[in-house]
Amino acid sequence: MRIALFVTCLADTLFPAAAKATVRLLERLGHEVDFPAAQTCCGQMHINTGYRRDALPLVRRHVRTFAPYEVVVAPSGSCVGSVRHQHAVVARSAGDEGLAARAEVVAARTYELSELLVDVLGVDDVGAYYPHRVTYHPTCHSLRMLRVGDKPLRLLRNVRGLELLELPAAEQCCGFGGTFALKNADTSSAMLADKLRHVLDTGAEVCTAGDSSCLMHIGGGLSRLDASVRTVHLAEILAATEET
Amino acid sequence: MTFLGMPTTAPRGVGHLRGEEPFPAAARKALGNDQLRRNLGHATDTIRAKSGAVVAELPDWQELRAAGSALKADTMARLPELLLQLEENVTRAGGVVHWAADANEANRIVTELVRATGHDRVIKVKSMATQEIGLNEALEAAGIEPVETDLAELIVQLGHDRPSHILVPAIHRNRAEIREIFLREMPGVDPALTDEPVVLAGAARRYLRETFLRTKVAVSGANFAIAETGTLAVLESEGNGRMCLTLPETLITVMGVEKLVPAWQDLEVFLQLLPRASTGERMNPYTSMWTGVTPGDGPQSFHLVLLDNGRSAVLADEVGRPALHCIRCSACLNVCPVYERTGGHAYGSVYPGPIGAVLSPQLTGVEDNASLPYASSLCGACFDACPVKIDIPSILVHLRNEAPHPRTERALMGAAAYTMDHPRLYQAAQHAAKLGRLAGRRLPPPFNGWTASRDLPQPPPETFRDWWAKR
Numbered sequence: 001m002r003i004a005l006f007v008t009c010l011a012d013t014l015f016p017a018a019a020k021a022t023v024r025l026l027e028r029l030g031h032e033v034d035f036p037a038a039q040t041c042c043g044q045m046h047i048n049t050g051y052r053r054d055a056l057p058l059v060r061r062h063v064r065t066f067a068p069y070e071v072v073v074a075p076s077g078s079c080v081g082s083v084r085h086q087h088a089v090v091a092r093s094a095g096d097e098g099l100a101a102r103a104e105v106v107a108a109r110t111y112e113l114s115e116l117l118v119d120v121l122g123v124d125d126v127g128a129y130y131p132h133r134v135t136y137h138p139t140c141h142s143l144r145m146l147r148v149g150d151k152p153l154r155l156l157r158n159v160r161g162l163e164l165l166e167l168p169a170a171e172q173c174c175g176f177g178g179t180f181a182l183k184n185a186d187t188s189s190a191m192l193a194d195k196l197r198h199v200l201d202t203g204a205e206v207c208t209a210g211d212s213s214c215l216m217h218i219g220g221g222l223s224r225l226d227a228s229v230r231t232v233h234l235a236e237i238l239a240a241t242e243e244t
Numbered sequence: 245m246t247f248l249g250m251p252t253t254a255p256r257g258v259g260h261l262r263g264e265e266p267f268p269a270a271a272r273k274a275l276g277n278d279q280l281r282r283n284l285g286h287a288t289d290t291i292r293a294k295s296g297a298v299v300a301e302l303p304d305w306q307e308l309r310a311a312g313s314a315l316k317a318d319t320m321a322r323l324p325e326l327l328l329q330l331e332e333n334v335t336r337a338g339g340v341v342h343w344a345a346d347a348n349e350a351n352r353i354v355t356e357l358v359r360a361t362g363h364d365r366v367i368k369v370k371s372m373a374t375q376e377i378g379l380n381e382a383l384e385a386a387g388i389e390p391v392e393t394d395l396a397e398l399i400v401q402l403g404h405d406r407p408s409h410i411l412v413p414a415i416h417r418n419r420a421e422i423r424e425i426f427l428r429e430m431p432g433v434d435p436a437l438t439d440e441p442v443v444l445a446g447a448a449r450r451y452l453r454e455t456f457l458r459t460k461v462a463v464s465g466a467n468f469a470i471a472e473t474g475t476l477a478v479l480e481s482e483g484n485g486r487m488c489l490t491l492p493e494t495l496i497t498v499m500g501v502e503k504l505v506p507a508w509q510d511l512e513v514f515l516q517l518l519p520r521a522s523t524g525e526r527m528n529p530y531t532s533m534w535t536g537v538t539p540g541d542g543p544q545s546f547h548l549v550l551l552d553n554g555r556s557a558v559l560a561d562e563v564g565r566p567a568l569h570c571i572r573c574s575a576c577l578n579v580c581p582v583y584e585r586t587g588g589h590a591y592g593s594v595y596p597g598p599i600g601a602v603l604s605p606q607l608t609g610v611e612d613n614a615s616l617p618y619a620s621s622l623c624g625a626c627f628d629a630c631p632v633k634i635d636i637p638s639i640l641v642h643l644r645n646e647a648p649h650p651r652t653e654r655a656l657m658g659a660a661a662y663t664m665d666h667p668r669l670y671q672a673a674q675h676a677a678k679l680g681r682l683a684g685r686r687l688p689p690p691f692n693g694w695t696a697s698r699d700l701p702q703p704p705p706e707t708f709r710d711w712w713a714k715r
Contacts, residue, residue, distance in 0.1 A: 041670075047641065183618050186693075187268075
């Protein structure tokens, strides 16, 4: 299958390992990955911070860039959530019904990585090998905007060598929330402190999730504590094999 | 009152819908109070577990939520005609209906009604609407003593405090603090009072029983009003409401216009939704319903004050309107990771938590509560918990678009959007991000909030698109 990679600006710029792993994984499963270079950012930060008008050209760019593809994947529940639940709203609020309709078509073909693997490609064992103790944080937008359910966990349970450790209070937000982490830094940090305590309580070596943004937040907190737990994107675990 | 056809918002200078400082500043203070965080964490944890268990018992919970949402949407779509129907039916049953455009008008109406009875004390059933308009202060200013009869509301009143939760207004207090408040403020209290919950409740009961028996006027809110019959309903746990609604000679009910449901049968849905979502009970202990006046039984004089106070403005906003569907269960507060850590006072309004963050700014006009729509990480737990399916995250995002934006932020956001829409500039910016390696562990404002508790990620040697281009 030919699959377009919606890399997300965050993974492109700061976490390319997650994006490269997505490419490696899909190619290993026998699919062709395309990277349309006209893509930049889906506009979620602007939309969620109250700058819907500024986001409009970004929505237009995103829709134009991905309209030619039958299947689009992103290593981010949050960015897929924005494409699926916000792009048409932004277009409609600007009075652009045509864009809204095209945005809905693109949204329907856009999947978060675990959705693509389990629902579209029908695999829950990707043949990965990752001999580490891992705990999984189900990010809010994957969980509640996309309803990915236990798909990431099913994928992780089939990874050879991986010991999956249950994260207490897993469904509680890590406190990132985009610009929330800046505007309400104290509250965000208080939420993070509880998340970090739970991660450390598991005794895991690695904390994984389907969103680089939440991992950046959790990882930034772990690093400040000088904790030895690493944050690794779900795609990187699924892309790992005995050879890598 | 309308100006160019646009409904007005709740007036300033009266009531409790506006805080004294923006949410982040108020939250910072609350976060520094470890005792408060422990009280809140324990209390919200307990209610969450209790509610979760009884919600899980119902196989048709999702259908009930959908029904509740649809009933409220229908009510809002024809609110004017339903309100007129309510007025007609309350009047026919011997009640008197008053229309209050705002807090000032409602306070004046209630004060005059109490004065006309010749009494100078009222007993009160727990009511968010009267807290919203600051009725107690208005009554006190007129020489009338209001006595709160809900235990937690009484604790708040005696402590000269403000409620911090919709259902459990004294959630921020522990029993040692409650004992001190009672000893200091409760008339005729036993000086040997201990902080045993049963002893504290006993002290409140003795004080309130006496007050119930010698007070002739009561003020209540309402959980529901039924348009087709003119019936009012109050749901409660302690029985104090039943006392207030049946013993006095005069009953004055202050109700937000959105509390309406069209038909008697609609209660079938809401009486299942509310207790399970709210207190985590299958059924609330007391449901009192009354229709106008019944000769020889209960209050012989009944007044219903229908309060707007900004609600018409909310109704006029198609996206924000579902905030009026709220049945004040407080499930969204109990699951909110922000509320759990900051408590209710940080929101500045009597409506705290996620629902407060969408309701208060709409009632006052978003410029008066501009920080509240941002008091959320948009995690979505509130939407899942809401028994009438209010999409709070979407309303928050909508209100953020209406809110005034700081000038620096506006400039940064504009520049970022421009850059993102020009791939060459975007790539240049990506490469510049590598300079972040030199930035060290602390960033300047407005980014210093991040580095206060979190390290920055190390920018990678090459971006994904650079790697892809070389493949």
